[in-house]
Amino acid sequence: MAYKVELEAPALDEFANLRTQVKWQNPDDKTLKASIENSLFWVAVYDTDKLIGTGRVIGDGAMYFYIQDVIVAPSYQKQGIAHLVMTHIENYLNNTCSKGATIGLLSAHGKESFYTQYGYVKRDGDGLGLGMCKFISK
Secondary structure, three states: OOOOOEEOOOOHHHHHHHHHHHHOOOOOOHHHHHHHOOOOOEEEEOOOOOEEEEEEEEEEEEEEEEEEEEEEHHHHOOOHHHHHHHHHHHHHHHHOOOOOOOEEOOOOOHHHHHHHOOOOOOOOOOOOOOOOOOOOOO
């Protein structure tokens, strides 16, 4: 099936709904809107006019880039949509990043192998150290 791909941010309510479908928490609308607008690059995939997949790149646009929110609606998973999203993200990164740039991502548990096919490696604690994160709950 052919899906429509747009290289721009989806509407706030569509994005929030997609995050909810995969059981991710949403911040308040003001925070979500700022996050959407401050992204460097977006991929949004639609089935007609229904948002079914996203992915984006955030970062400083020079040295550091992070892949975020690669999401596919549960009823559309395992149909190649995440690969479609990652292909557009990888094209953007290949055309944007300079030598020495770092691209990072946080993978959902059990999804690491999806990203290894694009050249991403797990941080095993040896040469690169272990990755860490902090969630603010106030």
